[in-house]
Amino acid sequence: MTAILESISREIQGKGGPARRGLAAERLAGMLVVAALAILVAGTQGLMSPYVVNLIGQVATFGMLAIALDLIWGYAGILSLGHGLYFAIGGYLIAMHLVKVAYLQTGTPPDFMLFMGWDSLPFYYAGLENFPYALALIVLISGGVAFLFGLISFRSRVSGVYFSIITQALVFVAMLLFFRNDTGFGGNNGMTGFTTLLGWPIAAPETIAALSAASVLAAAASLYVCARIVRSRLGHMLVAIREDESRLRFLGFETLWIKIAAWVISAVIAAIAGMLYVPQVGIINPRVLSPELSIEIAVWVAIGGRGTLVGAFAGAILISTLKVVLTASAPELWPFILSLLVIFVVVLLPNGLLDAPAALRGWLEWRRQRAAS
Amino acid sequence: MKRWVLAMLRLSVFMAAGAGWLAAPARADGDARASIVDRLCTRETEARIAAVDELLAGVARKEIAADWGAAIIGAAGDASLKCGEGGVRVIAKSGRFRDPLTLADVSESSAKLAAPFVNLRVRAAYEMAGGLLLLITAPASPLAAKAADDLQKHAGIANLDALQMAVEAQPSPDLAGRLQAIAAFRALRHPDLERRIAAIGKLADDPTERNRTALLDLQGDKTAAGDPKVAAALAASIASIDRWLQFSRLMATVYSGLSYASILFMAALGLAVIFGLMGVINLAQGELIMVGAYTTYLVQEAIRAAAPGILDLYLLIAIPIAFCVTALVGVLMEITVIRHLYRRPLMTLLATWAISLLLINLVRVFFGTQNLEFVTPAFLSGGERIVGDFIVTYNRLFAIVFALGILIAALIILRRTKLGLFIRAVTENRDMAGCVGVSARRVDVLSFGIGSGLAGLAGLALSPIYTVNPNMGTNFIVDAFMIVVLGGVGSLIGTLIASVNIGMINVIIEPAYGAVAAKVIVLLLIIIFIQFRPEGLFAPKGRR
Numbered sequence: 001m002t003a004i005l006e007s008i009s010r011e012i013q014g015k016g017g018p019a020r021r022g023l024a025a026e027r028l029a030g031m032l033v034v035a036a037l038a039i040l041v042a043g044t045q046g047l048m049s050p051y052v053v054n055l056i057g058q059v060a061t062f063g064m065l066a067i068a069l070d071l072i073w074g075y076a077g078i079l080s081l082g083h084g085l086y087f088a089i090g091g092y093l094i095a096m097h098l099v100k101v102a103y104l105q106t107g108t109p110p111d112f113m114l115f116m117g118w119d120s121l122p123f124y125y126a127g128l129e130n131f132p133y134a135l136a137l138i139v140l141i142s143g144g145v146a147f148l149f150g151l152i153s154f155r156s157r158v159s160g161v162y163f164s165i166i167t168q169a170l171v172f173v174a175m176l177l178f179f180r181n182d183t184g185f186g187g188n189n190g191m192t193g194f195t196t197l198l199g200w201p202i203a204a205p206e207t208i209a210a211l212s213a214a215s216v217l218a219a220a221a222s223l224y225v226c227a228r229i230v231r232s233r234l235g236h237m238l239v240a241i242r243e244d245e246s247r248l249r250f251l252g253f254e255t256l257w258i259k260i261a262a263w264v265i266s267a268v269i270a271a272i273a274g275m276l277y278v279p280q281v282g283i284i285n286p287r288v289l290s291p292e293l294s295i296e297i298a299v300w301v302a303i304g305g306r307g308t309l310v311g312a313f314a315g316a317i318l319i320s321t322l323k324v325v326l327t328a329s330a331p332e333l334w335p336f337i338l339s340l341l342v343i344f345v346v347v348l349l350p351n352g353l354l355d356a357p358a359a360l361r362g363w364l365e366w367r368r369q370r371a372a373s
Numbered sequence: 374m375k376r377w378v379l380a381m382l383r384l385s386v387f388m389a390a391g392a393g394w395l396a397a398p399a400r401a402d403g404d405a406r407a408s409i410v411d412r413l414c415t416r417e418t419e420a421r422i423a424a425v426d427e428l429l430a431g432v433a434r435k436e437i438a439a440d441w442g443a444a445i446i447g448a449a450g451d452a453s454l455k456c457g458e459g460g461v462r463v464i465a466k467s468g469r470f471r472d473p474l475t476l477a478d479v480s481e482s483s484a485k486l487a488a489p490f491v492n493l494r495v496r497a498a499y500e501m502a503g504g505l506l507l508l509i510t511a512p513a514s515p516l517a518a519k520a521a522d523d524l525q526k527h528a529g530i531a532n533l534d535a536l537q538m539a540v541e542a543q544p545s546p547d548l549a550g551r552l553q554a555i556a557a558f559r560a561l562r563h564p565d566l567e568r569r570i571a572a573i574g575k576l577a578d579d580p581t582e583r584n585r586t587a588l589l590d591l592q593g594d595k596t597a598a599g600d601p602k603v604a605a606a607l608a609a610s611i612a613s614i615d616r617w618l619q620f621s622r623l624m625a626t627v628y629s630g631l632s633y634a635s636i637l638f639m640a641a642l643g644l645a646v647i648f649g650l651m652g653v654i655n656l657a658q659g660e661l662i663m664v665g666a667y668t669t670y671l672v673q674e675a676i677r678a679a680a681p682g683i684l685d686l687y688l689l690i691a692i693p694i695a696f697c698v699t700a701l702v703g704v705l706m707e708i709t710v711i712r713h714l715y716r717r718p719l720m721t722l723l724a725t726w727a728i729s730l731l732l733i734n735l736v737r738v739f740f741g742t743q744n745l746e747f748v749t750p751a752f753l754s755g756g757e758r759i760v761g762d763f764i765v766t767y768n769r770l771f772a773i774v775f776a777l778g779i780l781i782a783a784l785i786i787l788r789r790t791k792l793g794l795f796i797r798a799v800t801e802n803r804d805m806a807g808c809v810g811v812s813a814r815r816v817d818v819l820s821f822g823i824g825s826g827l828a829g830l831a832g833l834a835l836s837p838i839y840t841v842n843p844n845m846g847t848n849f850i851v852d853a854f855m856i857v858v859l860g861g862v863g864s865l866i867g868t869l870i871a872s873v874n875i876g877m878i879n880v881i882i883e884p885a886y887g888a889v890a891a892k893v894i895v896l897l898l899i900i901i902f903i904q905f906r907p908e909g910l911f912a913p914k915g916r917r
Contacts, residue, residue, distance in 0.1 A: 077719075
């Protein structure tokens with residue numbers, strides 16, 4: 001057993017550095033832009049069923065989430081088990097925008113207002129019918145929350161497993177909070193009943209195609225931005241923090257602001273992913289805040305491979321597509337497949353499925369040697 | 374009953390010896406019966422009500438047999454007690470004739486018989502007496518609840534002494550409580566001022582929420598509480614009850630906080646030991662708790678099938694089994710997965726999460742998703758009322774005592790055994806311990822097994838209190854992590870203090886602001902706390 005592991009890890013060690021993979025990310029971003037145009041054409045011309053187009057858009061937002069997490073986990077070595085929080089901030093704010101628009105258009109108050117017996121929307125809905133304002137809020141609030149949380153935890157040097165656990169606790173508490181019905185966010189039923197997005201009917205095939213294309217484009221943009229970041233000076237600093245933060249500090253660098261910068265960028269990307277996701281599924285409820293979803297993001301990244309961006313994106317696409325297919329055909333089987341896959345990848349392939357070819361070579365090598373001796 | 378047998382004995386002695394004085398009590402009973410039946414046969418309302426009262430007073434003094442009372446009141450109530458000219462009395466019901474004094478069968482009477490008319494007031498008295506006598510003669514009968522309803526309706530005229538007797542005879546605590554309330558209500562409105570004040574004082578001696586309500590009711594009743602002496606006694610009593618109730622509420626909060634803390638402590642102890650030793654956070658700890666609870670369930674079912682006689686002991690029998698099964702699961706986890714991840718602690722989070730997902734779904738497949746039903750052993754049901762409304766329930770006491778036992782066992786293992794020495798050595802400095810010949814790998818496996826076994830015991834201890842289903846682990850895991858963060862790495866005392874704190878904060882905040890707010894506040898407090906002490910309350914003095 002140990003012999004196999006050793007020859008596998010020898011093989012894996014010999015792979016190219018992050019610089020090469022950064023270029024791969026930019027190439028993938030270019031391909032995604034082309035794909036987005038193709039989806040837009042296919043969706044509006046009726047060449048693809050709206051269901052598939054919609055699914056592609058949703059999966060693309062998951063890909064963005066994985067990229068966001070890879071930036072801080074793969075490069076800076078900070079594992080967040082609570083990135084669902086930022087995803088939910090984007091999702092809830094866009095849902096508030098859509099609910100406000102639907103209320104102004106139809107005059108029918110949303111379900112949660114009727115349920116609570118309120119005769120008007122709470123004050124924090126003011127002005128949200130204005131899309132640019134909603135967009136600005138999404139960026140400001142997700143970035144602001146991330147900045148605050150990053151500041152207080154990185155300042156007191158909370159790191160490693162401790163940090164991960166606290167992010168998980170935070171998202172768990174947020175879920176409990178949003179399950180309450182009196183918060184004005186729809187409670188456990190969540191928010192739904194959206195009508196139009198920027199004046200377009202939300203269920204029309206054209207809107208679906210545009211949203212899906214926008215999601216793929218956004219994924220391409222985040223890939224490109226993150227690829228540029230990791231090849232910049234900031235990216236090298238992040239890798240240095242991952243490898244040995246104390247040494248970087250002793251060399252005179254203030255790691256606090258580097259970490260906070262990466263953390264905030266990651267959070268904003270996650271929030272934009274949430275903003276694109278919610279109009280596509282047509283509902284948001286506190287389950288997006290469940291710790292399981294946040295851990296799943298980390299699973300995508302781990303399975304796809306950390307510190308490559310491309311790997312994380314591929315992992316998200318692969319696992320979430322598999323999940324959609326399998327939860328439809330064999331819902332009881334999916335948790336078993338997922339858990340066994342995670343254990344397999346985590347134990348045998350430290351860098352995820354991108355290591356699979358190298359690991360296979362290592363295994364063949366080991367067999368060859370055993371046959372020879 | 375004993376009194377009845379005694380009376381029969383005396384009767385037989387009387388018949389044998391012919392000595393009239395020996396039978397005096399029996400004849401007194403007979404006289405009383407005749408007088409009561411005579412008065413029940415009159416048409417006068419007052420006389421009949423007085424007779425009913427006398428009957429109940431006699432029963433309460435145990436001079437009149439309650440069985441007979443029940444029979445005669447029943448007969449008077451359904452108009453089968455017939456009275457004729459010249460003192461002919463007979464109970465005639467569905468073709469059967471009985472003597473109302475002895476209830477023995479008699480031949481059909483030729484006299485002209487009629488049952489006295491039962492008006493509303495008399496009917497109320499009969500219903501009240503009938504209910505009371507039923508509760509005295511057959512307190513466990515299915516009709517008891519109905520009888521208590523009747524009594525409640527006529528609480529204003531109920532006989533206090535007989536009521537007290539019914540309370541004492543009542544086996545069901547629920548019903549006994551209701552009867553007690555009726556008695557208190559009755560006593561509080563007694564026409565005699567002294568007795569009323571005495572009743573108020575008596576209620577104040579037992580400071581419960583129920584008694585407080587009864588006194589407040591009386592205070593609102595201007596006719597009953599109009600007298601200044603009564604009013605003063607009332608005010609003093611209510612104040613005293615309030616003081617005691619506050620104290621008892623405090624005690625109850627502390628108690629439930631302690632019991633929650635003890636569950637948290639058991640859940641977090643294994644987590645803290647493993648984290649201190651290997652830097653591994655076991656996200657499957659909650660599921661190990663679940664495995665412990667399910668093992669306990671299986672033991673219960675096995676005992677139910679094999680030896681139902683000792684079913685009550687299943688919780689004790691399951692202790693070693695639950696420990697061993699979860700320890701085995703933990704050791705398997707360590708050998709197959711965790712061992713390969715020591716240099717990558719963040720990956721252990723994902724790996725242990727995957728294991729927890731696997732365990733949850735395995736349990737779901739084999740047991741279903743419904744809550745398991747546990748038998749509450751006789752020694753864990755009920756509780757001891759200490760003061761006011763503060764009840765020390767045995768199931769929570771079990772959890773507290775159990776956690777204390779685990780604390781002591783863990784202290785002994787860590788401080789007095791070789792394994793404990795090794796665990797502390799590896800926690801402090803893994804490489805150095807290896808240099809002096811401690812096999813860190815073996816210590817890892819063993820302590821992972823022990824830590825998992827502790828989680829299993831936590832599952833066992835909480836199975837009589839909380840619901841047991843495949844998802845139960847997630848409820849405890851976040852709190853358990855917070856304890857590890859707060860308590861510091863691998864510190865037994867830190868874990869203890871942190872769990873007591875978090876358990877207490879939870880139960881103190883929960884009633885005022887709700888469970889969600891409690892969790893939010895605990896998390897915020899911890900985030901603030903780690904600003905000042907990032908290493909936890911009791912950081913070990915070692916380099917890491």
